[in-house]
Amino acid sequence: MMTQSQRRWSRSPFIFILALLLVSCSGSQETVSFMVFGDPAERRAYLNLVAAFEEAHPDIAIELTHIPSPRDYRDRLATEFAAGSPPDVTLMNYRRYGAFVANGLLEPVGPYLAQSDLIQPEDFYPITIDAFTWNNEITCIPQNISSLVVYYNQDTFDTAGVVYPADDWTWEDFVKTAVTLTQDFDNDGTIDQYGLGVDPSLYRLAPFVWQNGGPIANNEQFPTRLTLTRPPSQAALQWFVDLRQVHGVVPDRVEEAAQDSESRFIGGSTAMFLNSRRGTPTYREIEAFVWDVAPLPRNGEVAGVLHSDAYCLSGTTENKDAAWTFVEFANSPTGQAIIAGSGRTVPSLISVAESEVFLDPNQRPARSRVWLDTAESLRLVPIISTWEEIESTASEEIERAFYGDISAEEAALLIDTRTEEYFRLGTGR
Template sequence: MIKRRIALAAGVAALLVGCGTTATPATSGDTTIRVQVSGEPGETAGYSAIAKAYEQSHPGTKVQLVPVAEKSDHLTRLSTAFAGGNPPDVFLINYREYAQFAARGAIEPIGPRLAGLGVDTADYYEQPISAFTYDGQVQCMPQNLSSLVVYYNRTLFAKAGVQAPKPGWTFEQFKEAAIRLTGDGVHGLGMDPSIVRLAPFVWSNGGDIVDDPQHPTRLTLDTPAARQTLESLVQLVRDEGAGPDRTELAGQDLEARFASGKLAMYLGSRRDTPALREVQNLDWDVAALPVTRKPAGVLHSDAYCVARKSKHHDEAARFIAYATGKDGQQITSMSGRVVPSLREVANSSAFLDPVKKPANSQAFLDGLPHLKSLPVLATWPEIEDIAGEELARAFHDGAPLDDVIKRIDERTRPLFASSDSTR
């Protein structure tokens, strides 16, 4: 992966407290809360800044930030900490992954506590609030949301004589561009063969990923619209050679290939922005996803949760109210990492800064009306892992698509049956 470095605006940089486990030394009578987040330094710098700013404005509470570079390690450490009875007071997690903790009562619902502090969820975008509502309560408070976008290399587009993507461009135009941009050591398209990347294309074609979004019992990749979408993408990436093969990816992953000018288009969320801002002489921007029948996007959102076993529920809630409020979200917006969940900040210059890449940050906001979320259930991370493993066989190993779809259904259906999908 690209070496991620801390790169924040001067106003944010002054607040940084580092990227290891960080805390201002506590004095007698101080309360210390542990906050665990995931991401490499370029991503977690904003959270360090929030922790420092909160300590300065809330004397008596110290924030011990625990950054974990890899998401898989973050989730493993959370599971181990909960099992051992010593979880962090606050942890940041994606909506597709928090249900495993909510289902066993490990999360203290944050909604009532934030309401008591005067936080009005109506000031936030509805999609992430809904995604973090489980068993009728807002469990965790979203600090961001993002749509999937197309990161594209402006230099490679110009060199190939391909017009830059415009809002509303079609799936056929997207495919044609990917093919024309492929050649001379460059691939036109980089996309992970994962459910979260494929879902918006399926939805745009009028299909669905599961049989019931609220209480799913199976994946529906075998339905006509979904299968047609998968077939088109497999043909584009594998048969047309528009995407790098498994051998090429083993040597350099998609993000690194895009950063080095070997990939013309790359599908990603706002999370990729901080690292790309640090790449010298890379002329890039973002565009909306192509449209087949109707615009569609997939929600990306992380939220702060409070561990039920924390001894500092009130202090944790006050920290979350700050981190997801105007001041906190302005800090993380300046880092480039997030699309703010608070409407006021999302539509401000803190996020829509015309000087910083991407120039077209508005594309993230334009896609919000079309966002859909993936299911929230305890076993969803395992379902995604299996689907990704099998889909990679179709995209990279030449496995027949129908065989892959059948294998996905056989391996994941028991996980739906065993999961608690209460919303």
């Protein structure tokens, strides 16, 4: 009969081998850090994406960090890259990734994409690949192809007896509609319902400049200055400013500070609101009224502005192959379908965008196809490493003109002067 000591030693080889196996298994799993931003619906979608990926790739663990505020996300991103410890995979907008790639902080994904069995460049809407191509090299994989549209409150239109926006409506139609829907219901001198809400920024202005036949920069590939002083561009700026200064169809600065236009739209006191697909998950929670989307009004030309984010690889990540495997999965039909389910994205994969995953007849907006039908008319703002500074500076002057502090002409001149240094410092694609 074995003693307790003998039994312990007889089991020890088995215990030792099991311990080695456990150490070996735990050591074989790679961890990829992944940071995103967005509302709760987006967070749930990313959690679902991570769960689906880890089920398909049990040897790779995804460490998800979610930052609700886009501004806080950008600050965190800049801080972590500056500290040399960024996440392995991040979500970046095409207007902002230039500052990172120009400083060698991102790992180009073109070579990985060329070897992929899941996705190829031709599977995506071409403009999204163009947006994330720097010095002829695909840097990041685009997640979406959103654009600026007009969200509108159908109940408000019905009450006022105003027809819904047509696909080919004009600037004149747009202004007339906004004027009609701007109402002081109790005649006390205070507007109770505005016809329109819009952010007075360069990004919102850009498509209207293009529609008027003007440029916003002197060279699309290698810009050296903004061109809002040119007659067609300045005329578009004046038309944009007149929405507030002449027609009064948007809140003034004080009113906007008290309650922003998006909140007014959600609350039913603004009839139309200009936004990208970003707003859809939030607007789907509206129960008080029915809403839908329409394309931007048009003028001399048809033009829209691209809104697109992409998955980018950090140049310092030690697990580049594992990180790419996640990016590849996230942008496969399976991965993009999961994120599209949140309502937040217009998939950059043509096959997913054209499927019921995106064009879901049981989900608002009823006319999601508007984003796809206008895709060919989308244009890019300049891609340059200092574009964020250029855009924010220009937007400051556009806002001042919008709220009547200066004229549109003065704003155009100040924009030209104040952004000159940023163009000198910037490097383009």
